[in-house]
Amino acid sequence: MEPGGFPEGNDGLPCPEVRRWAETKYRLIGLYDKLFATGMKKKWDQRVYIDLYSGAGYSRIAGTNTFLKGSPLIALTVEDPFDKYIFCEEDPELLQALRTRVKRIAPMANVVYIQGDCDAEIDKICAEIPKASANNKVLSLCMVDPFDFGIKFETIRRLSKYFMDFLVLLAVGMDAGRNYDHYVDGNSTKIDEALGNTAWRDRWRAIGTRKGEFRQFLATEFSSSMESLQYLKSPLDRMKQVRSDEKNLHLYYLALFSRHVRAYEFWDDVLKYSTDQTGFNW
Ligand SMILES: C[S@@+](CC[C@H](N)C(=O)[O-])C[C@H]1O[C@@H](n2cnc3c(N)ncnc32)[C@H](O)[C@@H]1O
Structure with a gap:
C-alpha cells in the first residue's frame, strides 16, 4: 500500500467511508492476491477473481483525505492480472462508480458486473465462471467481504463446486457482541444461514x-462448515x-x-509479513 493512500480515488465518485483499520484488511488482501495471481499463472489456463461484495472501488478513511483501493481494484492491479473478474454489488450507485473506475484504471481487463x-x-455469478475442461483448467479466487456475519453458506456451497479458493472476512465481532441474545436464544436464522446448519446451537450449549x-x-464453526466441503482446516x-485501532475492539x-x-x-x-502498522509498504 502506498503511504498516504491513493489520491486518485478522490475523483468525485461515491466513496464509502471506512475506519483506519481497514488498511490492515487491504494490505493482507493485496499480498494474497499478488501471491495467488502470480503463483498460479503457469499452473492454470485461466485464473478468475470473484468479488461477492465489491463496493465502489475506493473508500476513504473517515475524517481524513486518505483514499484506499477496495478489493476489486486491488485484484485488478496485481502484477499478473487475473484472466477474468466477476464483480457483484447490491448498490447500483456503488457498482456504477466501480465500473467507471475500472474503465479508467484497467481498461483492458475482462470484467463482468452483476x-x-x-x-x-448466484446463478448469474456461476454462469460467468468459464467452463473448465481437460484443456482449460480454471481456478477461481472468491473474495467474501460483507459488513457483518450475513454470509449465506449456501452461496459458498454453490461456488465450492468449482475449483475455488475463498478469502473470507468473518465479521463476527460486531454482530456476535451486539446481537448475542437474539442469535442464541431468539428465532433468528442468520447464524444458521451463515454456517449452513442449525446444530451449532447444541454445540455452543455443550x-x-x-x-x-x-x-x-x-x-x-465456519471453518468446520468449510471442512464439510472438503476444504482444509x-x-x-x-x-x-x-x-x-479505536478501542482495540476485536472486529473480524x-x-x-x-x-x-x-x-x-x-x-x-x-x-508472516503482515503487521498492524498502517502505511506498511509492500
Ligand atoms: C464491507 S463492503 C465491501 C467493500 C469492498 N470489498 C471493498 O474492499 O471496498 C460491503 C459491500 O457489499 C455490498 N453488499 C451488502 N450486501 C450485499 C449482498 N447481499 N450482495 C452484494 N453486495 C452486497 C454493500 O453495498 C457494500 O458495498
Whole structure:
C-alpha cells in the first residue's frame, strides 16, 4: 500500500467511508492476491477473481483525505492480472462508480458486473465462471467481504463446486457482541444461514456458552462448515484477527479456505509479513 493512500480515488465518485483499520484488511488482501495471481499463472489456463461484495472501488478513511483501493481494484492491479473478474454489488450507485473506475484504471481487463444481492444472483455469478475442461483448467479466487456475519453458506456451497479458493472476512465481532441474545436464544436464522446448519446451537450449549468466546466459536464453526466441503482446516491461529485501532475492539477474522496446501503456504507468507502498522509498504 502506498503511504498516504491513493489520491486518485478522490475523483468525485461515491466513496464509502471506512475506519483506519481497514488498511490492515487491504494490505493482507493485496499480498494474497499478488501471491495467488502470480503463483498460479503457469499452473492454470485461466485464473478468475470473484468479488461477492465489491463496493465502489475506493473508500476513504473517515475524517481524513486518505483514499484506499477496495478489493476489486486491488485484484485488478496485481502484477499478473487475473484472466477474468466477476464483480457483484447490491448498490447500483456503488457498482456504477466501480465500473467507471475500472474503465479508467484497467481498461483492458475482462470484467463482468452483476448488480444485486450475491445470494439471489448466484446463478448469474456461476454462469460467468468459464467452463473448465481437460484443456482449460480454471481456478477461481472468491473474495467474501460483507459488513457483518450475513454470509449465506449456501452461496459458498454453490461456488465450492468449482475449483475455488475463498478469502473470507468473518465479521463476527460486531454482530456476535451486539446481537448475542437474539442469535442464541431468539428465532433468528442468520447464524444458521451463515454456517449452513442449525446444530451449532447444541454445540455452543455443550461447551458451556461463555458469551465472550462466541466470536471465536463462530469462526471455528465456519471453518468446520468449510471442512464439510472438503476444504482444509483453518484453525483460529491461521486466521488473521483484525482489531479496530479505536478501542482495540476485536472486529473480524480474515481467513483463507482452500483444498490445496500450496494456498496455505501463500497465506502463511501473508501472515508472516503482515503487521498492524498502517502505511506498511509492500
Ligand atoms: C464491507 S463492503 C465491501 C467493500 C469492498 N470489498 C471493498 O474492499 O471496498 C460491503 C459491500 O457489499 C455490498 N453488499 C451488502 N450486501 C450485499 C449482498 N447481499 N450482495 C452484494 N453486495 C452486497 C454493500 O453495498 C457494500 O458495498
